[in-house]
Amino acid sequence: MVDAENAGDAEVADGSGTGPAGSLGIATDDPLEAEIMRATYRALVERGYNDLTVQAIADEFPKSKSLLYYHYDGKDDLLASFLGFATDRFRREIEVEIDDPEAQLRALVDRLVPESLDDDEYRVQVALLELRSETPHNDRFREQYAVVDDTLKSVIADVLRRGVESGAFAADADPDTEAEVLVSLLTGVRTRRLSTREGFPIGGVRTALDAHLDRLLADPAAGR
Amino acid sequence: MVDAENAGDAEVADGSGTGPAGSLGIATDDPLEAEIMRATYRALVERGYNDLTVQAIADEFPKSKSLLYYHYDGKDDLLASFLGFATDRFRREIEVEIDDPEAQLRALVDRLVPESLDDDEYRVQVALLELRSETPHNDRFREQYAVVDDTLKSVIADVLRRGVESGAFAADADPDTEAEVLVSLLTGVRTRRLSTREGFPIGGVRTALDAHLDRLLADPAAGR
Numbered sequence: 017m018v019d020a021e022n023a024g025d026a027e028v029a030d031g032s033g034t035g036p037a038g039s040l041g042i043a044t045d046d047p048l049e050a051e052i053m054r055a056t057y058r059a060l061v062e063r064g065y066n067d068l069t070v071q072a073i074a075d076e077f078p079k080s081k082s083l084l085y086y087h088y089d090g091k092d093d094l095l096a097s098f099l100g101f102a103t104d105r106f107r108r109e110i111e112v113e114i115d116d117p118e119a120q121l122r123a124l125v126d127r128l129v130p131e132s133l134d135d136d137e138y139r140v141q142v143a144l145l146e147l148r149s150e151t152p153h154n155d156r157f158r159e160q161y162a163v164v165d166d167t168l169k170s171v172i173a174d175v176l177r178r179g180v181e182s183g184a185f186a187a188d189a190d191p192d193t194e195a196e197v198l199v200s201l202l203t204g205v206r207t208r209r210l211s212t213r214e215g216f217p218i219g220g221v222r223t224a225l226d227a228h229l230d231r232l233l234a235d236p237a238a239g240r
Numbered sequence: 241m242v243d244a245e246n247a248g249d250a251e252v253a254d255g256s257g258t259g260p261a262g263s264l265g266i267a268t269d270d271p272l273e274a275e276i277m278r279a280t281y282r283a284l285v286e287r288g289y290n291d292l293t294v295q296a297i298a299d300e301f302p303k304s305k306s307l308l309y310y311h312y313d314g315k316d317d318l319l320a321s322f323l324g325f326a327t328d329r330f331r332r333e334i335e336v337e338i339d340d341p342e343a344q345l346r347a348l349v350d351r352l353v354p355e356s357l358d359d360d361e362y363r364v365q366v367a368l369l370e371l372r373s374e375t376p377h378n379d380r381f382r383e384q385y386a387v388v389d390d391t392l393k394s395v396i397a398d399v400l401r402r403g404v405e406s407g408a409f410a411a412d413a414d415p416d417t418e419a420e421v422l423v424s425l426l427t428g429v430r431t432r433r434l435s436t437r438e439g440f441p442i443g444g445v446r447t448a449l450d451a452h453l454d455r456l457l458a459d460p461a462a463g464r
Binding site: 064138142145146148149151152153158161162165190192193194196197199200201202203204205207208210211212213215217220221223224225227228231 | 288362366369370372373375376377382385386389414416417418420421423424425426427428429431432434435436437439441444445447448449451452455
């Protein structure tokens with residue numbers, strides 16, 4: 017689920033310190049890990065999942081290749097670690113980014129379903145969908161995707177819970193159930209978007225997502 | 241989107257005439273096409289997407305292999321045709337199956353997100369997710385998946401429109417917007433389910449889907 021946006025952020029944040037995570041003062045990750053993850057991101061953009069090799073990642077890595085081989089056990093390990101890295105980064109950014117639950121929820125949706133996808137983001141999302149389609153055959157990816165989905169669900173449920181407490185969301189919204197719906201909804205939008213790309217009705221889908229979020233809000237006129 | 245359930249139905253319906261489509265008196269498809277599609281389904285169950293070959297489909301086809309080679313231009317053509325066949329079958333079944341919009345919508349959700357997935361259904365869904373992840377690189381699959389998503393969306397929007405007219409659904413539900421949400425939601429649930437399988441919280445997800453459908457209903461207590 018978590019991917020290009022986050023991967024892109026990871027790249028910026030750890031590379032230059034000027035990205036959203038850096039500017040928000042999030043504790044930086046291990047710089048070596050971040051550099052390897054950035055190389056993995058670049059290699060995914062360039063090669064996609066099927067043509068990815070450890071060598072392609074090493075080619076994007078400016079330091080000694082032996083560091084990369086020493087820390088990771090092959091392509092699958094690098095990819096699973098990349099997913100975990102991006103997921104963790106995404107979680108921390110969403111958690112600290114904004115304090116208002118409604119704004120936080122809308123920011124999360126914006127991040128996962130942006131109005132436009134640039135080429136790099138598109139390519140990495142495609143690679144990660146390929147990786148997801150490997151989960152039935154690959155234990156490591158399956159475990160990692162379970163973490164991705166659980167993390168996203170728990171982030172959303174926490175935001176909803178705080179929103180219900182603060183009165184921003186409808187009091188009868190069950191945070192866990194609504195989070196389950198929203199994770200699937202966002203996963204589905206992202207999956208469908210990749211299948212059609214230019215043909216994808218992003219405007220209509222964003223409207224639909226907004227309508228769905230509006231329903232979660234406690235506006236008495238909208239009710240529930 | 242449309243897949244194992246439908247493919248399974250296609251298999252039963254056209255093979256024995258005792259499946260849901262047959263028993264509901266839907267006009268049968270070209271029997272030769274149906275037999276080739278059944279062979280494609282069986283081969284997908286046995287081999288998955290990556291190991292699928294035209295020969296594997298031919299091995300499941302009881303008639304002259306030359307018929308198969310004559311009618312289809314390779315593996316991708318067979319797979320795209322299979323998707324189209326299953327989508328069309330699904331559409332026709334949902335349309336005629338039940339007349340009550342609420343029951344129709346719940347049946348559609350049941351069909352796409354059944355309580356349990358048997359091994360064959362699981363395998364074909366996995367193969368079709370792999371096929372979806374090929375859409376960015378494969379024009380034929382991309383076009384076919386656009387048809388799948390559009391078909392599902394238009395079936396759902398039609399059901400919702402009839403439900404709003406009959407008073408079964410909330411009058412302020414916009415059928416096109418709600419259909420967009422529901423197609424993405426169902427796609428996301430199916431995608432996530434394949435990634436974790438045994439670990440997937442199908443009970444909680446079904447509860448969430450039911451809650452989402454309940455919201456679309458015109459129950460004044462639930463409001464909107």
